Amino acid sequence: MASERERNPRGHGARLRDELVEAADALLETVRGEEELSMRAVARQAGVAPQSVYLHFADKRALMTAVYALRFRDLLEVLGDATRGLADPRERLLAFAGAYAQYAEQHPGHYRVLFGTAGTTDWEPTQMVGLEAFTILRDAVAECRDDAVESATACLWAGLHGIVTLRRDRPSFPWPPLDGLLSTLVADHTRAPSAHA
Amino acid sequence: MASERERNPRGHGARLRDELVEAADALLETVRGEEELSMRAVARQAGVAPQSVYLHFADKRALMTAVYALRFRDLLEVLGDATRGLADPRERLLAFAGAYAQYAEQHPGHYRVLFGTAGTTDWEPTQMVGLEAFTILRDAVAECRDDAVESATACLWAGLHGIVTLRRDRPSFPWPPLDGLLSTLVADHTRAPSAHA
DNA sequence: TGTACATCAGTGAACGCGCGTTCACTGATGTAC
């Protein structure tokens, strides 16, 4: 394991930093929560000694923050790409919801780190980034209704979060198909006319 | 600590079982997740030696299952009490939502165990109980709308879950007041006429 | 009434484990003179 890795050339020690973030990122997918991810496992995955992690990160929290920032930017990009250029607000919201759910499904470990961990006052570095994504939602909702826009937007996000986490954690519940869930979620919170009537 | 406890009288050894469940139940509130709760901590809290837990529970999972069952029945009772006798379906849903959110807020640790942990195929003992609570929701939703009842009900539950977990884990987000969130959630998914128009 | 025995509610001591973190060290590479 460790013997396979050869040390970085002089002047490029910072490469290990990226390797460590990448290792932690990969391991997060194999694990149920941030707490289960150990510094020693990250070091093993990267092929270095446990202490070497401390060459680049002061402690575990610092490493996790680096992963967190990386993944949040990633998700934001996905959501931006999915919604950009869609003129119809409901179409935009459906695209957002679909991309959000797909991301959560494809990266359950990362999603858990992004939204499933307890945020503390001293550790919510991506608050502003999150608000940026929230703005996409609110603008679209505001185009569809006049009353309770803030609440409806928060419900939309909470609904998305609830759907992806409960589907993941309570798989034995008789879930309706995801497509129907998302379209009902969007239609209801944008007060779209009922498809039935 | 341990010296303060005196052993149960002969024939009443089963009392320790309840004390252990109670201890685990109490400790779950002080902890971020089920994994953080240790058998040794439970034993300490109950005032007995670590091994004594094994007199009543085969392993950690068995202990957690006991707490889980206890708390699920508790929540079900709360939800039943809150909604019983309310004739108007939207009123019933609002009462359900309020009781649900209040329970989650007052017992964050228990709520996390009930809905925040990964359920595995071999460990979802309360599936049926959960469906019972879900039925309260679906019946009320069905009284309000004809289309997409199953999806709307699932969205309602997911929305509730998302609201209580995100409010807890992302407190720095600019949340609208809870009352408005819940009434928007219920109104939208029951397709109530807009309060605005 | 006395005593051997069984049962019961636990405990003493230990196991091996992986963890986060620290301290002193190494050995290759570049640089100044």
Add this chain to the structure above:
DNA sequence: TGTACATCAGTGAACGCGCGTTCACTGATGTAC
């Protein structure tokens, strides 16, 4: 061109910790005769 020195990218070895779990044991209480 040679060599002393500084820098850099790491490692060796160890620390103390709490964990889940197991095994053999204890000491009080009841029961049979």
